[in-house]
Amino acid sequence: MPVTAKICGLSTPDTLDAAVQGGASHVGFVFFPPSPRNVGIEQARALAARVPDHVTKVGVFVDPDDALIDAVTAATGIRTLQLHKTAFERVAELDGRGHHVWPAISVKRASDLDESARFAAIPVDRIVYDAKTPDDALLPGGMGLRFDWTMLSGYRHPGPWMLAGGLDPQNVIPAIQMTGARLVDVSSGVESAPGVKDVAKIAAFLKAVAQC
Incomplete structure (x- = not known):
């Protein structure tokens, strides 16, 4: 099974095109105003059309x-909804709405992984393992933080999953080898500044993933 990649936090046509042309299997658009990667509905509509x-x-x-979900879906x-800081019941x-x-x-620690078992009962389409941000952080992700990936080595997952948090073109290959991830997610690791994606870094990241 090949390893694939999601390029997240895209906000411009050229970087979106770079992700698609480079072989990304997934592209992510952020709908959270405090984030430097936030996109508006009309902006997202134009990007999604590409x-x-x-x-x-x-x-x-x-x-x-x-x-918000209804507006995004309609536009x-x-x-596919990647949900951060969202209660299990929600x-x-x-x-249940399809x-x-x-x-x-x-x-942050190995015990945090145990939360994934709860979602086997739904079951969800995919679990995203992301690095925990500081309690006072404004953003739940996209800060370039990573957790100890060795915790995922040999871990029995309740279903499909994705590795996120602190990945970049230089460390994605060892991260994949260490965790066995088949889908990896990158955002800040392919940026020249917060929220500013770098076409060359996107290409380098996807080229590295393709080697796995």
Whole structure:
């Protein structure tokens, strides 16, 4: 099974095109105003129209309400929701409405991984293991933080999953080898500044993933 990649936090046509042309299997759009990667509905509509059918569009949310999800879905056709800081009951509710849900689990220590077992009962489409940010951080991710990836070595996952947090073109290969991840997610690791994606870094990241 090949390893694939999601380029997250895209906000411009040229970087979106670089992700698609480089072989990304998923592209992510952030709908969270405090984030430097936030996109508005009309901006997302235009970007989503550029995404070919073989690439999955993912909406990245932080405990979203129905109005936001409905607006995004109507404008972009996004049906895959990556959910950060969203209660288990809310994740289950959105799954029951026919969305493809990807709850994010914030990981700092090995015991944090145990939260994934709860989602086997829904079951969700994919679990996102992301690095836990400081308690006072404004953002739940996209800060370039990573957790100890050795904790995932040999871990029995309840279903499909994705590795996120602190990945970049230089460390993604060892991260894949260490964890056995088949889908990896990058955002700040392919940026020249917060929220500013770098076409060359996107290409380098996807080239590295293709080697695995």
